[in-house]
Amino acid sequence: MSFFNSIGRSMTRAPRNAKRSPTPTSATFPPETQAPKQTQVAAPPAQKPLFLCSPFVEAALVKGNFKTIVMLPKYVDIMEWVAVNRCVLPMLLFDFYNNLNEFYGVLTEFCTQQNCPTMSAGTTLNYTWINQDRKHVHLPATTYIDYVMTWVQNMLNDDSVFPTKSGHDFPPSFPSTVKHIYRQLLRVFAHIYHAHFAQILHLRSEPHFNSLFAHFLAFGAEFELLEMRDLRGTSSAPVGVGALWERWKGMGILAVKS
Numbered sequence: 001m002s003f004f005n006s007i008g009r010s011m012t013r014a015p016r017n018a019k020r021s022p023t024p025t026s027a028t029f030p031p032e033t034q035a036p037k038q039t040q041v042a043a044p045p046a047q048k049p050l051f052l053c054s055p056f057v058e059a060a061l062v063k064g065n066f067k068t069i070v071m072l073p074k075y076v077d078i079m080e081w082v083a084v085n086r087c088v089l090p091m092l093l094f095d096f097y098n099n100l101n102e103f104y105g106v107l108t109e110f111c112t113q114q115n116c117p118t119m120s121a122g123t124t125l126n127y128t129w130i131n132q133d134r135k136h137v138h139l140p141a142t143t144y145i146d147y148v149m150t151w152v153q154n155m156l157n158d159d160s161v162f163p164t165k166s167g168h169d170f171p172p173s174f175p176s177t178v179k180h181i182y183r184q185l186l187r188v189f190a191h192i193y194h195a196h197f198a199q200i201l202h203l204r205s206e207p208h209f210n211s212l213f214a215h216f217l218a219f220g221a222e223f224e225l226l227e228m229r230d231l232r233g234t235s236s237a238p239v240g241v242g243a244l245w246e247r248w249k250g251m252g253i254l255a256v257k258s
């Protein structure tokens with residue numbers, strides 16, 4: 001049984017997010033040209049987030065080094081690796097997406113426009129969205145996440161992006177598309193940890209959620225899909241989960257170089 005099968009079976013199946021907004025078009029969110037950026041906001045009171053406190057920071061389904069579960073062949077570059085293992089990467093991305101979508105599905109009653117008026121991911125960090133007029137705008141987190149998850153789902157279902165038929169080549173833009181998907185999913189993780197970890201604890205789902213995120217990080221680091229600047233943010237606007245990454249590295253859970 002795979003790691004994700006074990007997660008899927010042990011999790012309470014959540015209903016799909018019922019308030020998914022209409023699919024954003026390429027005019028509102030093309031993959032490379034209109035990436036939301038992060039901006040700094042004022043509100044600094046520093047308090048250690050719950051997800052960095054014991055025992056929650058150690059709560060994970062799989063003990064030990066998460067690199068050991070990234071059991072994929074060595075590769076020279078991602079295109080070469082994909083050519084050999086064309087099914088594995090899309091399958092894993094589907095799994096990350098589906099599991100994250102299920103977690104967010106049970107949090108939607110808490111992640112409302114009132115509770116989360118911006119896409120926060122740290123005490124001084126809110127992500128902004130680039131609208132059709134190419135202006136950076138603050139969106140409620142629920143809207144932002146809705147856009148991201150719908151866009152990722154469309155990417156994963158697009159046969160020109162993720163060819164499923166044998167004989168079809170991956171497009172040259174495939175690595176950058178996958179990195180962009182990774183960046184956006186990371187932001188959803190970052191918001192949930194920052195704004196909704198108390199609810200994750202209430203649901204007693206922190207071992208599952210930590211395991212999912214640790215696997216996401218380990219896989220992203222191993223295959224260079226994860227940009228450290230996205231994970232850490234800036235000194236004035238750090239990403240909350242950047243500290244979690246450092247803690248897990250220090251605990252030996254993530255054996256990664258950077």
Ligand SMILES: [Zn+2]
Pocket residue numbers: 110111112115116141142191195196
């Ligand atoms: Zn929220």
